[in-house]
Every structure is written in C-alpha cells, then in structure tokens.
Amino acid sequence: MKNTVQTPSTQAEAAAERFALRVTARLSSGTDALPYDISERLRASRMQALAKRKVTVPVRRTAPAAAIVVNAGSTATLGRGGEGGSWWNALVSAVPLLALVVGLVVINIAQDERSANDVAEVDAALLTDDLPPAAYSDPGFVQFLKTSAQSN
Numbered sequence: 001m002k003n004t005v006q007t008p009s010t011q012a013e014a015a016a017e018r019f020a021l022r023v024t025a026r027l028s029s030g031t032d033a034l035p036y037d038i039s040e041r042l043r044a045s046r047m048q049a050l051a052k053r054k055v056t057v058p059v060r061r062t063a064p065a066a067a068i069v070v071n072a073g074s075t076a077t078l079g080r081g082g083e084g085g086s087w088w089n090a091l092v093s094a095v096p097l098l099a100l101v102v103g104l105v106v107i108n109i110a111q112d113e114r115s116a117n118d119v120a121e122v123d124a125a126l127l128t129d130d131l132p133p134a135a136y137s138d139p140g141f142v143q144f145l146k147t148s149a150q151s152n
Contacts, residue, residue, distance in 0.1 A: 122146065 031039055125145045126136065135141055 118146075 031042065034042070122142055122145050125148075
C-alpha cells in the first residue's frame with residue numbers, strides 16, 4: 001500500500017474538489033422540479049462551464065518571469081533581462097507611451113484650433129454681410145455660410 005503525503009497545495013485542491021462536489025450535489029437535487037426550458041438552459045451553461053474548465057490549465061512557474069534576449073541565427077529580440085540596466089529599460093519602454101500622449105495632445109490642440117477657426121469664419125461672414133435680421137434666425141443659415149465660404 002502506498003503512503004502519499006499531501007502538501008498544503010494538494011490539501012487545498014482536495015478541499016476545493018470536495019466543496020465543488022457538495023455544491024453540485026445540492027444544485028442537482030432540485031433540478032427535477034424545474035420546467036424543461038430552464039433545465040435546458042442550465043444544461044447548456046453547465047456544458048459551457050465544463051468546456052472552460054478543460055481549457056484553463058494552471059501554470060506553475062519555477063522562476064520569476066523576465067524577458068530575455070533571444071538570439072536565433074541573425075535575428076534577436078530585445079527584452080528585459082535580469083542583469084542590471086533596469087532603469088534604462090524602463091526609460092526606453094516609457095518613450096513610446098510618452099510619444100503617444102504627446103501625439104494625442106497635439107491632435108486635440110489642432111482640432112480645437114480648427115473648430116475655433118471655423119466659428120470665427122462664420123462670425124466674420126455674419127458681421128461683414130448686409131443681411132436682414134430674419135436671416136440670422138434661419139436654421140440653415142450657418143450651413144449656407146459654410147458652403148458659400150468653401151466655394152469662394
């Protein structure tokens with residue numbers, strides 16, 4: 001007869017498995033009284049849960065995850081190795097993020113300026129034209145000014 005020693009992790013897994021069996025037994029005990037459509041939805045959900053459980057496999061890591069430089073022939077991929085220079089790697093990694101933020105700010109400023117220029121053009125056209133006061137209250141007047149300004 002084999003004598004197996006259970007580690008704390010296997011004890012926790014066994015306890016979790018026993019709990020899961022008790023929960024499934026409790027849930028299964030009341031399914032006979034349920035209507036057909038509900039029991040079918042529960043069956044479909046159970047199948048989905050089992051499919052997801054089969055897909056997920058726990059990963060055990062033996063060493064801390066760190067990117068390294070891999071050289072395969074004439075190509076190399078850069079990563080964050082464990083040997084020094086971590087502040088340099090962090091700085092280099094922050095450059096694309098900084099470029100993205102600066103680009104978004106520049107785009108926002110350009111769009112604000114463009115919309116301000118459009119409003120200024122409409123206001124200038126309104127102030128320089130000789131129109132009756134009723135024309136200013138017309139809903140299509142601003143669109144008319146925009147299209148006439150583009151055609152000139």
